[in-house]
Amino acid sequence: MLEIKDLHAYYGKSHVLQGVNFEVGEGEIVSLLGRNGVGRSTTCKAIMGLVAPHGSVRFQGEDLGRLKSHQVARKGIGYVPEDRLIFSGLTTRENLQMGIQKMGAEALWTLDDAYRLFPRLQERADVKAEMLSGGEQQMLTMCRTLMGNPKLIMIDEPTEGLAPQIVTQVGDFLLEIAAKGISILLVEQRLSIAMRVSHRVYVMGHGQIVFEGTPADLEANEAVRKEWLEV
Template sequence: MSAQLRIEDLRAWYGAAQVLHGVNLCIDEGEAVALAGRNGSGRSTLAKAIMGLVRCAGDMRYRDVRIVGLRPHRIARLGIGYVPETRDVFPALTVRENLVLGERKGTRFTLDDAYRLFPVLEERASVKAGALSGGEQQMLALARTLAGDPSLVVIDEPGEGLAPQVLTQVAACLATLRERGVAMLLIEERLTIARMLDARVAVMGHGAIQFDGPFASVAEHGHVMREWLAVGDSGVSS
């Protein structure tokens, strides 16, 4: 299977400060990959680099199209969706207005799809997004991204601050998307959703990938857990 996203020797900077130091990572069609690591390891910077939001160098190709140096809107039009940790819904617009704003002509994911995946959004369709709970805003941000018809979704901390019941609902939605052939890169500290999806795990440290393998194999590599993961919060049973 050819890689949908291929990253080779990727470096990235904030001003003069280099954060990524030669990242190598591949995501295949329809694959779920969880990006783990401690705070400051470079995970969110990698997500921003994929979306063209930070200065970077190296080679990064999406379906054989080189995306290093492209503007974010061009990357999105190629089929990459992004749900940042801050969610970034439009608080003064209603749920429905947020969803319609994200719609792309000919999308596979309609407004009805969003309501089927997240029934609470239909119930609150006329409510302003700023009045939603954190979990509802996460659902809205994900649904709005899907309205743009991505084939790959980059999601930064999808379970952060969510109640267990909502977290399970978000994980079920992501599982449905995976069944539909949508690939995903999940940035997770605790790997809770990654465990539910049995995702492949890539572990970052010092701005590079230090481990890449099946979820079940992470606990077998004690040095990875000791050196690159917060063991108590990793969600991986040893």
């Protein structure tokens, strides 16, 4: 579904991505792991066109490399950034409604789905988003992205700063998204959740992919974990 080949990206003269290669299949959860600063978030931004991509970015066989970010989104890629970017002055319900692209039978995700998965969002539906807790804001931004009915969703560090109970909820939520046939590219620092939900994992180091395999493969490879993941 998503094929990345020889992807390079720059911030000024800084060569951040140095030939990244990976793919995400239909209905698959793929985690992009690595320490902070290795290029995981930049990879998502390059796919979305927020950073100029150099290389091949193909989605369902179509080259996205020259598209602007709103055009990439319309092709069916959703993006949940690390900083969430909620509309703080709008209510929870209004934030969710901002994400809606399709109504009726074509809509795979509705307000009712969001409220069923995260009842707290319904309880706080008329509360301004700036008044929500960090966990509630994370739930909101993921659900808002799903309102656009993406075929693939990229989620950057969804569990950062969240309580263990909310982390478990996020993991269950990711599994439910994939069960509906939506592919997920998960950027995650917390190894435990990535190992629990992922079909495959990639490890990044110095702007390149240094490991590819299943969670079981990574669990068995102590050398890779020590070299590229452990502090």
